[in-house]
Amino acid sequence: MNAERLVSLVWLIVGGAVMHTSYGLGLGTGGEPGSGFLPMIAGGFICLMAVVIYVQTYTNKQMAQSRFSDHWRGTDWPRAVILVVLTLAFIVLIEILGYFVTSILLLVIIMKALEKLSWLKSIVIPIVTVTLTYLLFTSMLDTNMPRGVIGLW
Amino acid sequence: MELTENIIHGFSVAFQWQNLLFCFVGVLIGTLIGVLPGLGPVGAMAILLPITYGISPVTAIVMLAGIYYGAQYGGSTTSILVGIPGESSSVVTALDGYQMALQGRAGPALGIAAFSSFIAGTIAIVGLMLMAAPLVKFALKFGPAEYFSLMLLGLIILTYLAQKSMVKALMMAAIGVVLGLAGLDSITGMPRFTGDMPELLDGIGIAPLAMGLFGVSEILLNVERQIKRSVVVKRVKNLLPNRQDWKDSAAPIGRGTIIGFLVGILPGGGTVLSSFLSYGVEKRFAKDPEKFGKGAIAGVAGPEASNNAAAQAGFIPLLSLGIPASAVMGILLGALLIHGIQPGPLLMKNEPDLFWGVIASMYIGNIMLLVLNLPMIGLWVRLLMVPYSILFPIILFVALTGAFVINGSLLDLYLMLGFGVLGYLMRKFEYEPAPLILAFVLAPLLEISLRQSLIISGGDVSVFFVRPISLTLLVIAALLLLSALVPSLRSKRQQIAARAEEET
Numbered sequence: 001m002n003a004e005r006l007v008s009l010v011w012l013i014v015g016g017a018v019m020h021t022s023y024g025l026g027l028g029t030g031g032e033p034g035s036g037f038l039p040m041i042a043g044g045f046i047c048l049m050a051v052v053i054y055v056q057t058y059t060n061k062q063m064a065q066s067r068f069s070d071h072w073r074g075t076d077w078p079r080a081v082i083l084v085v086l087t088l089a090f091i092v093l094i095e096i097l098g099y100f101v102t103s104i105l106l107l108v109i110i111m112k113a114l115e116k117l118s119w120l121k122s123i124v125i126p127i128v129t130v131t132l133t134y135l136l137f138t139s140m141l142d143t144n145m146p147r148g149v150i151g152l153w
Numbered sequence: 154m155e156l157t158e159n160i161i162h163g164f165s166v167a168f169q170w171q172n173l174l175f176c177f178v179g180v181l182i183g184t185l186i187g188v189l190p191g192l193g194p195v196g197a198m199a200i201l202l203p204i205t206y207g208i209s210p211v212t213a214i215v216m217l218a219g220i221y222y223g224a225q226y227g228g229s230t231t232s233i234l235v236g237i238p239g240e241s242s243s244v245v246t247a248l249d250g251y252q253m254a255l256q257g258r259a260g261p262a263l264g265i266a267a268f269s270s271f272i273a274g275t276i277a278i279v280g281l282m283l284m285a286a287p288l289v290k291f292a293l294k295f296g297p298a299e300y301f302s303l304m305l306l307g308l309i310i311l312t313y314l315a316q317k318s319m320v321k322a323l324m325m326a327a328i329g330v331v332l333g334l335a336g337l338d339s340i341t342g343m344p345r346f347t348g349d350m351p352e353l354l355d356g357i358g359i360a361p362l363a364m365g366l367f368g369v370s371e372i373l374l375n376v377e378r379q380i381k382r383s384v385v386v387k388r389v390k391n392l393l394p395n396r397q398d399w400k401d402s403a404a405p406i407g408r409g410t411i412i413g414f415l416v417g418i419l420p421g422g423g424t425v426l427s428s429f430l431s432y433g434v435e436k437r438f439a440k441d442p443e444k445f446g447k448g449a450i451a452g453v454a455g456p457e458a459s460n461n462a463a464a465q466a467g468f469i470p471l472l473s474l475g476i477p478a479s480a481v482m483g484i485l486l487g488a489l490l491i492h493g494i495q496p497g498p499l500l501m502k503n504e505p506d507l508f509w510g511v512i513a514s515m516y517i518g519n520i521m522l523l524v525l526n527l528p529m530i531g532l533w534v535r536l537l538m539v540p541y542s543i544l545f546p547i548i549l550f551v552a553l554t555g556a557f558v559i560n561g562s563l564l565d566l567y568l569m570l571g572f573g574v575l576g577y578l579m580r581k582f583e584y585e586p587a588p589l590i591l592a593f594v595l596a597p598l599l600e601i602s603l604r605q606s607l608i609i610s611g612g613d614v615s616v617f618f619v620r621p622i623s624l625t626l627l628v629i630a631a632l633l634l635l636s637a638l639v640p641s642l643r644s645k646r647q648q649i650a651a652r653a654e655e656e657t
Contacts, residue, residue, distance in 0.1 A: 025338075025343060030613075031610075031611045032612075035338040035341045036345075037603075039345065046331075049324035052320050080373040083376055083549075084373070087369075087570050094557075103553075107547075116542075117542060136204070137555070144561070145557075
């Protein structure tokens, strides 16, 4: 399947969902537009543009040849995927292990496993960075960072 | 003189120690992210937005503005020394600046870049002061219908200047409107697009959205690309351009300033387009155009003047009309709203500290930047040698911390990551994030003005067409949309937009 075409269909679904939700919110009347009024227009516009792009995948030469592999050619894309997974793990673990431990872990793993830096760099840089960032943000704002179930900070 | 009084007042605000300090922090960070490729001013401003929650609004805007115009200075350093633009607005600087560096003239290239940025920036601030007041008077006549049409035109100009497909840019604007409307409806009190999550009742935060779309997605694209940088010059000497250099640069700086100022006021025009226009103009004006691309100093001076003038002029629509003209200004608008300040024509009258203080701080910031970028150039050269494998984990981590501290909510972290992945995919398929973020911040204002207009007119849509200013704005918008459909004009639009890639 043509990649651009598939993407345009995804947008069509998004636009349709927005229109459906907007209808449920109530369009109101011309003199008193409801909560769904502008979202309905925006949703309709998304659908319209999605259809235009769909048509373009037949008429535009470059878009007609779009394939998924082309968009990722010559890139080391697994690195991007690993980074997303690590970040996701960070968010999940932050409440369990606490902000400080999770942050250090995230940075050490990225620097050592993904970037293959030396052990010295992969340990010293995260500790300095996390400490400084923690001090900077907590001094500017009164936010308590999650301490985790163990109660470390 | 009222203006003189206001300027003096502005400087008295700008010289308060915390404003001086944060102005310095802003231009320092601006230079830093300008020098480092892979993170633009929008991403950096979004990541630092949370820090500004704890300081006064004037100080916050002074700092964020400093990041923006500071990045215009820093970007040229990387363009000249590495040949890779540090910022998209200094893409053209790489053409002749890097050649100059290869010929052993890195010093004068950096020098003229900093001086022309300084001259143009300063002149543009004067223009900003002179233009703001009359524009405010004009804007005070605006009703909701005029505002609605103006915002619509702004969004359409932005998509018109999109570098890739205008259809995709328009779609992104529509997505931005929907995202911007999520949360409680201010008039009916009905929750919209919240997925029954109570945290979303206040709407999606601009910080996680902008950090995701501009910060995280850039990191994801960069880690799979493996940026390689080699600094051609390790030590820079003779920063001061000689007499001949100045002679060759004077006119380009003048023209660049004017081009930058005019383009900068337009929505979406901004720093990138103005620098390309300036380069094209200089090439045409030059006695020996074949020198361009081989180390012509005019090819550095013109665009560098132009992008700085544009950066300063971009503040005009935001400060006088309350309407942001670019993604960067969108972030600033978001910052104002977070601090409870209503942007618009009344800003100058109601918040003179903010209005004149921020403008005065730009003079001071430009002087700071001149010092930061000339005597301290060695520091930035060394910084350029810090590998990306150390930088990006730090940037990612600061973004994660920043997104969390705003509300102390994990949802913001998931949102940021989600928008990061979305932004990554969008860039893969050439959907630009700038129209999305601008539409996102404009959406609530757009909706209010639309509703007010319709309520006042009793549901008569003609309210947008019978008022002359509103009609004019809509006609321009319609013409732009139509011209994008006409094939010959469409290719011209794409030529302007695609020049960025051809020339590099």
